[in-house]
Amino acid sequence: MGRRVPAVSRALDILELFLEGDGTLSAPEITRRLQLPRTTVHELVTTLAARSYLVPVVEQPGRYRLGVRTYQLGSRYAEQLDLAAEGQQVARSVAETCGETVHVAVLDGTDVIYIAKVDSTHAVRMVSAAGRRLPAHCTAVGKMLLASLSAEELDARLPDGGELPAMTANSITDVTALRAALTEIAARGVATESQESNADVTCVAAPVRDRSGRVVAALSVSVPMIRWSEARQRELTELARQGAGRLSERLGHHGVG
The missing domain is CATH 1.10.10.10 (Winged helix-like DNA-binding domain superfamily/Winged helix DNA-binding domain)
Incomplete structure (x- = not known):
C-alpha cells in the first residue's frame, strides 16, 4: 500500500x-x-x-x-455493477456467519430466478440452484419480491380467481390468500415460507434495493426444520435484513426502506 x-x-x-x-x-x-x-x-x-x-x-x-x-x-x-457477482459475495458472507444456505433471486413474471447461492456447511437437500426458476409464491424470496410490486403490477401478474401451482402440501394455491400474505409481508418488510417449496426447509427473506430505492432482488436464508425455532427465526431474519442491506449498499442504495 x-x-x-x-x-x-x-x-x-x-x-x-x-x-x-x-x-x-x-x-x-x-x-x-x-x-x-x-x-x-x-x-x-x-x-x-x-x-x-x-x-x-x-x-x-x-x-x-x-x-x-x-x-x-x-x-x-x-453501469459496471454485476448483481449476480455482488450477490454471490454478500451471500457468502452471510452463509459464513450462520452456516446455512443463502440465496439471492430476482423476479421474472410470476417466477423467481436464483442468481446466487451459497450452500450450508451441513448436508441439506435443496430444490433451488443458481439459474433455476421456481414459482415465486412458493418461496420467501418470491413472496418478498411480489410484495414489493405496485397494486397494478401485482394485478397483472396475479389476476383474481386463478389457482396457483403447488410444490408441497403447504404451498399457497389461492390468489386471495396469497394477496393477504403479501400485504402482511409488505408491512413487515420481511418474508418467510415454511415448507412451501421444500417439505423439509423453511426460509426468511429481505428485499434488496438499487440506488433509486427500487426492489430489484431478495436475499434469503434457508434452514432445515430440524434446526428451526423462534429464536433461530429472529436471528436469521436479522441476518437476512443485514445481508440485503449490504447488497443494497453495493448497488448504490443508502436510504431507509
Whole structure:
C-alpha cells in the first residue's frame, strides 16, 4: 500500500459531507465539521467547484451542492455493477456467519430466478440452484419480491380467481390468500415460507434495493426444520435484513426502506 495523500483525503471528506442532510453546505460549515483550516477548505472547495464536483446553489449564495461530475462517476459505477457477482459475495458472507444456505433471486413474471447461492456447511437437500426458476409464491424470496410490486403490477401478474401451482402440501394455491400474505409481508418488510417449496426447509427473506430505492432482488436464508425455532427465526431474519442491506449498499442504495 502506498502513502495516503492528505489533500486528496480532505477533498473526499468534503464530498462525503454532502451525503448527509439536505445536500447543501457552506464553506464555514465544512470548516467547522471537519475541523480544517479555513484557507484549506476554501482552496479545496474552489478546486472541486472548478472541476464540477461541486456547484454553487444559485438561490442560496455561499452554499454548494454536488456537481455533475459526481453523478457521472456514480452512473459509471452503476453501469459496471454485476448483481449476480455482488450477490454471490454478500451471500457468502452471510452463509459464513450462520452456516446455512443463502440465496439471492430476482423476479421474472410470476417466477423467481436464483442468481446466487451459497450452500450450508451441513448436508441439506435443496430444490433451488443458481439459474433455476421456481414459482415465486412458493418461496420467501418470491413472496418478498411480489410484495414489493405496485397494486397494478401485482394485478397483472396475479389476476383474481386463478389457482396457483403447488410444490408441497403447504404451498399457497389461492390468489386471495396469497394477496393477504403479501400485504402482511409488505408491512413487515420481511418474508418467510415454511415448507412451501421444500417439505423439509423453511426460509426468511429481505428485499434488496438499487440506488433509486427500487426492489430489484431478495436475499434469503434457508434452514432445515430440524434446526428451526423462534429464536433461530429472529436471528436469521436479522441476518437476512443485514445481508440485503449490504447488497443494497453495493448497488448504490443508502436510504431507509
